[in-house]
Amino acid sequence: MAVGAHYGARDWLAQRVTAVVMTLYTLLIGLIVLWHGGLDYASWKAMFASTAFRVVSFLFMASLLFHAWVGMRNILMDYAKPTSLRLSLQVAVVCVLVAYAGWTVQVLWGHA
DSSP states (O other): OOOOOOOOHHHHHHHHHHHHHHHHHHHHHHHHHHHHHHHOOOHHHHHHHHHHHHHHHHHHHHHHHHHHHHHHHHHHHHOOOOOHHHHHHHHHHHHHHHHHHHHHHHHHHHOO
16 A cells, blocks of 8 residues: 655646746746846846846746755655654744745845
8 A cells, every 4th residue: 555645647747837926927037038138237126126027036946946945855854764853844944945035025126
């Protein structure tokens, strides 16, 4: 009888979906750079003045953070055998990822 959390298919799909979102954002940035023949600070600042671009950028970062969480959780479930160690490391990873999410919001919507 197989036991476990049965995260396999859901994690596989989550990794693929988040990877597609990150790839599309990277292509968008690449196309913008090619279209403008490079970006200077003024162009970059103007791009991020758009709420739509900020939302797309936040979607990229949320995908990156979720992608990192799924990967780190799976690595820790496979290799951190003592439950207390695994849970401690998972809590640490969650804290760091939440801090990065907060920092992202501050960068995208905070006032300088």
